[in-house]
Amino acid sequence: MSSEQASGLVPERTLGIAVLGLGNVGSEVVRLLTAHADELQARVGARLEIKGIAVRNVSPDRGVPVELLTDDPAALVSRDDVDIVVEVFGGIEPVRTLILNALNSGKSVVTANKALLADYTGELAAVADAADLDLYFEAAVAGAIPVVRPLMQSLAGDRVKRVVGIVNGTTNFILSAMGETGADYAETLAEASRLGYAEADPTADVEGFDAAAKAAILASIAFHTRVTASDVYREGISEISAEDLASAADLDCTIKLLAICERVTDDTGRERVSARVYPALLPNVHPLSAVNGAFNAVVVEAEAAGRLMFYGQGAGGAPTASAVLGDLVSAARNKVHGGKGPDESTYAKLPVMSIGDTPTRYYVRMEVADRTGVLAAVAQEFANHGVSISTVRQSGLADAATLVVVTHRAPDDALSKTVAALTSRDFVNTVTSVIRLEGTSEE
Structure with missing residues (x-):
């Protein structure tokens, strides 16, 4: 504070903040704004003052002054004394x-x-740009992990090739626990719920909807192309078994739910964007394979910068509030000093690739009749669809044997047609697992 301000000659500048929501994240945002008010003022150049907090039910036991609470968010965001809405x-x-x-x-x-x-x-x-205002959303993708701003600003002069991440803590906790304990999916999900890692209705997490929303945001930013959640291919983890994780370990791999966004160039030089979410085998040497529990991590691969990894807590009140406060400080500085942050960039307008055209690798585990010629017949079925086999493992005797096939890269449609054909053959008793394989030297 200057001497003029201290003497009262120059009024202290204040920016009014409206907070919409007082759950785990909102409560922590309010706490940090209050506890660190002086530090934030020094960083911004103005006092950040909470003008109101919108909640669904106003009650005096919310841990904040009741006069700040309102159940009319529409009126709050329109108030003249509010400069920034959180x-x-x-x-x-x-x-x-x-x-x-x-x-x-x-x-x-x-x-x-x-x-x-x-x-x-x-x-x-578009509305923010027309009004010359900021729209910040760092906390929308991976909690406290700074990945949105690096993609939009730090790598603005580079060419991003691929973004791969573990962006959902619930599914990562479940898969990590299954791998460590050998327990099945249902048992581990129940434990995750008991410990507070899974919601009462975990569908958005375990079926990949949460990760797909984040993949859409990451792909849009990384490739300067608008990608929506409906453009993202999605599979969840509910079909992953303890046997799958055990088989993955035999291959020196683990299984992670991955959000994958990449720029794909075909033989003619045509570029497209692939955005997809699914559980995948990941070699133990890959940096994401060591990300366990409820932690998140995102790996960005760019032409000049090479491989960058961002790791940390991807959810929770305090970590998410940290990212919110970072955005709030940036928006407040722009209010004080003039100007705004970078606009959304969608100049590239690349087409979004269908999952059928996307080149992937498959891990296929099947129960087959244990008789002469079966292995050759299985191999022929893959060849019929133009899919090359990388490795084959067989175990078991008597009436049936377990066959594990890992393929080379091929269009996903060719791989799925191969699996469909195998299920109709009399020498295949059942196809028990089909999981994609990522993070290998073929990528």
Whole structure:
């Protein structure tokens, strides 16, 4: 504070903050804003003052002054004394409308809402740009892990080739625990729920919807192409078994739910974007294979910078609030000093590749009749669809044997047709597992 301000000759500048939501993240945002008010003022050049907190139910036991609480978020975001809106409600509506109203009322916006951004970033960014305001969303992808800003700013002069990440802590906890204990999926999910790592309804996490929303955001930023959640191919982890993890270990691999965004160039030089989420075998030498428990990590591969890895807590009140506060400080500085952050960049407009055209590798485990000629017949079925086999392992005797086939890269459609053909052959009793393989030297 200057001597003029201390003497009262120059009024202290204040920026009004509206917070939408007071759950785990919102409560932590409010706590940090209050506890570190002086430090934040020194960093921003203005005092950040909470003008109101929107909640669904106003009650005096929320841990904040009751006079700050309101159940009318629409009125809050339109107030003249609010400069920046922090949205941690979640969901699509009424949040989308609230953010649009905030931007149209001259407020910059900080949000952690990946579901909203996965489908509406374009609309929101266009309004923010027209109003010369900031729309920041670092916390929407991987909690405290800084990956959005590095992609948008630090790597703005580079050419990103691939972004691969573990971006959902619930599924990573479940798969890590299954691998460590040998327990099955249902048992481990129940334990994750008991420990608070899984929601009462875990569908968004375990079926890959949460990761797909984050993949859409990452692909849009990395490849300057608007990608929505509906463009992202998605599979969850509910079909992964303890036997799959044991077989992966035999191959010196583990299994992770991966969000994969990559720039794919075909033989003619045509570029497309592939965005997909699925459980995949990952060699133990890959840096993501060591990311266990509820932690997240994202690996970015760029032409000049090479491979960069971002690792940390991807969820939780405090980690997510840290990312929100980082965005809030940036937006507040821009309010104080003028200007705004970088706009959304979608100049490339690359087409999004279908999963059928995407080159992948497969791990296929099947129970087959243990008789002469079966291995050759299986190999022929792969050859019929133009799929080359990398390795084959066989175990078991008597009436049936277990056959594990790992393929070379081929279009996903050819691989899935191969598996479909195998299930119809009389020498294949059942195809028990089909999992893609990522992170090898073929990538």
